[in-house]
Amino acid sequence: MTKQNELQPYDHRRIEERWQAYWEREQTFAAQEIPAKPKYYCLEMFPYPSGRIHMGHVRNYAIGDVIARYKRMRGFNVLHPMGWDSFGLPAENAAIAKGVHPYRWTTDNIAYMRSQLRQMGLSYDWTREVTTCEPDYYRWNQWFFLKMYERGLAFRKQSAVNWCPSCDTVLANEQVEEGRCWRCDSVVVQKELEQWFFRITAYADELLQGCDRLTNWPARVLTMQRNWVGKSEGVEVDFPLADPLPDLTAVRIFTTRPDTIFGATFMSLAPESPLVECVIAGRTQAAAVREFVARVSQQDRLMRLAADREKEGVFTGAYAVNPFTKARIPIWVANFVLYEYGTGAIMAVPAHDQRDFEFATKYHIPIKLVIQNPEKTLQETHLDRAYEEQDGEACLVNSDRFSGLPVLQATRRITDAIEEQGIGRRTIKYRLRDWGVSRQRYWGTPIPMIYCDACGIVPVPESDLPVLLPIDVPFTGKGASPLAQAPSFVHVRCPACGKPARRETDTMDTFVDSSWYFLRYCSPHADRVPIDQQASGYWMPVDQYVGGIEHAVLHLLYARFFTKAIRDLGLTKADEPFQSLLTQGMVCKETYRCPTHEWLFPSEVVGTDQDGFHCATCGRPVEKGRVEKMSKSKKNVVDPEHLITTYGADTARLFSLFAAPPEKDLEWSDSGVEGSYRFLNRVWRLMAELQPDLSTPAGVPNDQSTTVPRVQDLRRLTHRTMKRVTDDIEREFQFNTAIAALMEFVNGLYKFTAERDAVAQSSEAAALREAVQTLILLLAPFAPHAAEELWAMLGGTPSVATQPWPHYDPTLILSDRLTIPIQVNGKLRSKIDVPADWTEEQVLAQARQDEKIAEWLQGKAPRKVIYVEKKLVNFVV
RNA sequence: GCGAGAGUGGCGGAACUGGCAGACGCGCGAGACUUAGGAUCUCGUGGGAAACCGUGGGGGUUCAAGUCCCCCCUCUCGCACCA
Numbered sequence: 001m002t003k004q005n006e007l008q009p010y011d012h013r014r015i016e017e018r019w020q021a022y023w024e025r026e027q028t029f030a031a032q033e034i035p036a037k038p039k040y041y042c043l044e045m046f047p048y049p050s051g052r053i054h055m056g057h058v059r060n061y062a063i064g065d066v067i068a069r070y071k072r073m074r075g076f077n078v079l080h081p082m083g084w085d086s087f088g089l090p091a092e093n094a095a096i097a098k099g100v101h102p103y104r105w106t107t108d109n110i111a112y113m114r115s116q117l118r119q120m121g122l123s124y125d126w127t128r129e130v131t132t133c134e135p136d137y138y139r140w141n142q143w144f145f146l147k148m149y150e151r152g153l154a155f156r157k158q159s160a161v162n163w164c165p166s167c168d169t170v171l172a173n174e175q176v177e178e179g180r181c182w183r184c185d186s187v188v189v190q191k192e193l194e195q196w197f198f199r200i201t202a203y204a205d206e207l208l209q210g211c212d213r214l215t216n217w218p219a220r221v222l223t224m225q226r227n228w229v230g231k232s233e234g235v236e237v238d239f240p241l242a243d244p245l246p247d248l249t250a251v252r253i254f255t256t257r258p259d260t261i262f263g264a265t266f267m268s269l270a271p272e273s274p275l276v277e278c279v280i281a282g283r284t285q286a287a288a289v290r291e292f293v294a295r296v297s298q299q300d301r302l303m304r305l306a307a308d309r310e311k312e313g314v315f316t317g318a319y320a321v322n323p324f325t326k327a328r329i330p331i332w333v334a335n336f337v338l339y340e341y342g343t344g345a346i347m348a349v350p351a352h353d354q355r356d357f358e359f360a361t362k363y364h365i366p367i368k369l370v371i372q373n374p375e376k377t378l379q380e381t382h383l384d385r386a387y388e389e390q391d392g393e394a395c396l397v398n399s400d401r402f403s404g405l406p407v408l409q410a411t412r413r414i415t416d417a418i419e420e421q422g423i424g425r426r427t428i429k430y431r432l433r434d435w436g437v438s439r440q441r442y443w444g445t446p447i448p449m450i451y452c453d454a455c456g457i458v459p460v461p462e463s464d465l466p467v468l469l470p471i472d473v474p475f476t477g478k479g480a481s482p483l484a485q486a487p488s489f490v491h492v493r494c495p496a497c498g499k500p501a502r503r504e505t506d507t508m509d510t511f512v513d514s515s516w517y518f519l520r521y522c523s524p525h526a527d528r529v530p531i532d533q534q535a536s537g538y539w540m541p542v543d544q545y546v547g548g549i550e551h552a553v554l555h556l557l558y559a560r561f562f563t564k565a566i567r568d569l570g571l572t573k574a575d576e577p578f579q580s581l582l583t584q585g586m587v588c589k590e591t592y593r594c595p596t597h598e599w600l601f602p603s604e605v606v607g608t609d610q611d612g613f614h615c616a617t618c619g620r621p622v623e624k625g626r627v628e629k630m631s632k633s634k635k636n637v638v639d640p641e642h643l644i645t646t647y648g649a650d651t652a653r654l655f656s657l658f659a660a661p662p663e664k665d666l667e668w669s670d671s672g673v674e675g676s677y678r679f680l681n682r683v684w685r686l687m688a689e690l691q692p693d694l695s696t697p698a699g700v701p702n703d704q705s706t707t708v709p710r711v712q713d714l715r716r717l718t719h720r721t722m723k724r725v726t727d728d729i730e731r732e733f734q735f736n737t738a739i740a741a742l743m744e745f746v747n748g749l750y751k752f753t754a755e756r757d758a759v760a761q762s763s764e765a766a767a768l769r770e771a772v773q774t775l776i777l778l779l780a781p782f783a784p785h786a787a788e789e790l791w792a793m794l795g796g797t798p799s800v801a802t803q804p805w806p807h808y809d810p811t812l813i814l815s816d817r818l819t820i821p822i823q824v825n826g827k828l829r830s831k832i833d834v835p836a837d838w839t840e841e842q843v844l845a846q847a848r849q850d851e852k853i854a855e856w857l858q859g860k861a862p863r864k865v866i867y868v869e870k871k872l873v874n875f876v877v
Numbered sequence: 878g879c880g881a882g883a884g885u886g887g888c889g890g891a892a893c894u895g896g897c898a899g900a901c902g903c904g905c906g907a908g909a910c911u912u913a914g915g916a917u918c919u920c921g922u923g924g925g926a927a928a929c930c931g932u933g934g935g936g937g938u939u940c941a942a943g944u945c946c947c948c949c950c951u952c953u954c955g956c957a958c959c960a
Contacts, residue, residue: 220881224955227880232959255960268960311958336958346960355958431959549954658902659889665953667889675902685917727893737891740901747901750918821897826941828897866940872896876940 010684012648016785029123031079033538040076042068045547046083049109053116055587058640062653064546065122069781073805081521083130087444087510096477102443120649128524132513138445139466140530153199163191170440195438200561204430216580221552230431237424242319248278254342259410262399263370264347267331270339271296285317296335357386372397437509442482444507452494452501515562536572545578585665586629589636593623599635650783651677657735711767718771721745722808725778822847823874824856847873
């Protein structure tokens with residue numbers, strides 16, 4: 001310890017700059033296809049270039065980087081790319097607010113954030129960088145659009161958008177705050193526009209079934225995806241109108257409960273359904289119904305946010321006939337029936353559907369019991385809620401020839417009957433809806449379509465791609481999208497007939513960009529095809545995808561859909577894009593909240609733990625300690641840049657990996673950061689002190705050395721640490737415990753060196769060298785800069801990133817002695833230290849002789865003795 | 878309401894198949910080295926004087942339960958009328 005003051009301090013700035021420059025110069029992480037080598041494609045979700053990186057990025061990319069670096073050391077040919085999801089709304093808003101052009105704003109941000117990511121020492125292959133707002137990327141969005149159009153996977157239909165009548169523009173969902181425009185506060189209305197859609201529903205079943213094979217995805221993500229697709233098997237049945245109309249003789253409903261059809265005492269239509277107008281035509285109820293429909297569709301949007309919307313409806317005056325009971329049943333319009341799902345019409349069975357029950361009770365519609373519970377206690381006239389159970393014992397009643405059948409059997413038989421009578425058939429419905437991709441905005445991929453008065457919708461010929469996004473357009477935030485106001489963009493000649501025509505001025509949803517970027521990374525510079533088949537054949541699928549849970553449904557589902565569609569175009573063989581998925585938790589921090597000033601920065605708070613905390617401005621007591629996701633509005637963000645310049649990238653990485661397992665939320669702690677920094681300093685000092693003693697050439701300590709207990713212990717620790725760190729990474733990326741093992745290792749090494757003889761024995765030196773070398777290698781994925789520097793100090797040839805991962809020797813991790821806990825009646829009473837190869841008898845004899853145990857046993861023979869080999873002894877008395 | 882997950886010291890978190898609860902880190906305490914320390918090192922640190930008590934609460938299974946079973950409470954996330 002005396003040499004301490006002479007040591008070079010751990011200078012993260014110098015070290016990190018040096019090795020970042022080295023990696024760049026040497027192209028250490030550039031990936032090439034090497035068919036003979038096993039590949040590993042590690043991917044983190046690419047960022048939106050908002051300006052600067054935040055802690056969520058640091059965490060996401062630190063996790064991904066450890067995986068990439070670890071796999072590289074394990075001998076995999078690793079692809080680890082990075083890019084920019086650079087189309088999107090914030091760029092347009094910046095243009096309006098600051099007068100910066102979205103392109104300029106975006107590319108400036110990219111430049112800055114790229115330098116920040118480099119400062120983190122992430123092992124990316126920067127030669128594969130992909131930027132979605134550049135024509136060499138988005139032209140392929142257009143190309144895919146054309147291919148989808150050819151295959152009927154891209155189509156046009158009417159659809160509602162959020163519309164601000166005051167700004168005269170379309171709003172994204174996130175621009176609608178409590179039903180009002182975020183900029184001008186006027187009430188947002190729904191407006192019907194013709195829009196482009198991708199037919200994701202064509203892949204509904206495959207997307208659903210694919211979930212079963214994604215065994216390395218978190219269960220909750222799969223559950224969310226399954227629910228989102230929402231498959232239900234049922235039957236469509238035509239209910240004839242009691243008084244047929246010329247253009248409508250029956251209403252088709254969808255039900256998953258055909259077994260309850262005898263209990264259908266009325267019918268409900270969705271307010272938006274065109275059937276409503278048909279059935280009310282010329283009736284006295286027409287005005288009331290129209291008024292109801294208008295009211296419901298007005299409030300729809302707002303009311304949907306409200307928790308328990310009151311069920312309400314109105315009678316149309318029309319009747320249908322229940323095809324089984326032949327009863328005339330009234331047709332109602334009900335606010336809870338969804339037009340987009342099923343057929344927009346339902347048969348209502350109040351006795352066995354709670355919504356129908358509430359509705360029937362409210363409007364005094366008859367309730368007919370058709371399923372009796374196994375206890376036979378249900379009485380039609382005394383129901384207080386619907387009996388919805390479908391268990392095997394409940395049987396049908398009041399259902400003619402089907403009465404007495406158990407529910408499941410009845411479902412089958414009645415469905416058969418429906419099909420035999422030709423009044424309906426089995427169908428499968430999905431909750432999933434087609435993906436609307438039109439955006440009435442500027443900063444996105446232009447949709448490559450042309451409208452010609454003579455030819456109709458004409459796709460832009462492939463040879464004319466890309467349709468470039470014009471740069472000089474005005475940004476006012478008002479009126480139609482800037483593209484629609486750029487005449488030179490709008491006016492074109494029809495590719496089919498040559499007459500004047502109009503371009504589509506909508507751009508694509510930015511989710512399109514992120515739905516295939518992982519395929520583009522395989523061959524980012526291919527200029528004749530979006531994806532080079534050979535490259536994607538080698539690299540795909542992504543072996544490990546890492547990103548936030550907030551993308552559990554949309555992004556991941558769209559990416560799966562695109563991959564399947566691209567597969568069907570013959571461009572990739574991958575069915576699923578992401579073999580394995582890790583959803584990391586959020587980065588949170590404690591907040592301060594003042595009753596008058598809302599969220600406060602820590603600097604706006606005065607006080608101590610003992611005296612309580614007060615607002616520095618108004619002096620009122622502050623609510624402290626609620627841990628929330630870091631966000632500007634809650635004033636609890638920590639800028640990673642400050643962290644990196646103060647403590648270095650290695651500390652930032654280490655902390656974000658150590659403070660919590662990757663999938664859990666991480667609570668920020670300043671002192672925790674210092675702990676990680678301290679650890680790196682400890683490693684540094686240890687190495688610097690030992691350096692003079694480590695001149696022994698590399699190599700395994702000789703056999704002689706293993707007889708010295710101290711050396712034996714050290715080697716055991718070394719090899720155990722190898723095992724622990726490896727197992728923790730392999731077992732669900734438990735980096736927090738892997739780092740803990742490294743800390744214990746360092747603690748052990750300090751202990752060892754402190755007790756070391758003044759004159760080091762050669763066997764000690766060799767074991768020490770092995771230990772230190774192992775430490776650096778194990779540390780390399782977590783704190784790569786420090787590891788490189790130490791590796792060089794040790795005389796290793798760079799880069800440590802390409803060294804093989806150490807393998808432990810299983811014989812060395814075994815100890816020749818064991819500590820066996822001894823319990824009496826299941827309570828720990830003593831421990832004994834015994835040779836590892838002792839038999840049960842020997843261990844038990846020793847245990848009985850133990851002073852404390854003898855006292856507990858008081859010479860009596862235990863009633864029962866439990867012996868778990870090499871683990872534990874329990875005497876039951 | 879439905880679905881999923883989680884509740885462990887002062888704090889973040891360990892504990893793989895039931896087998897020593899609290900690894901590791903933070904914080905705190907004591908000491909060492911120091912002109913000094915908010916640097917560093919060493920030791921200690923769940924509660925309790927002790928018997929004992931301790932993994933959200935209550936029951937159960939077991940020689941043995943943070944871990945398995947039943948009931949309840951709280952929190953987080955997701956979906957919100959899907960016929």
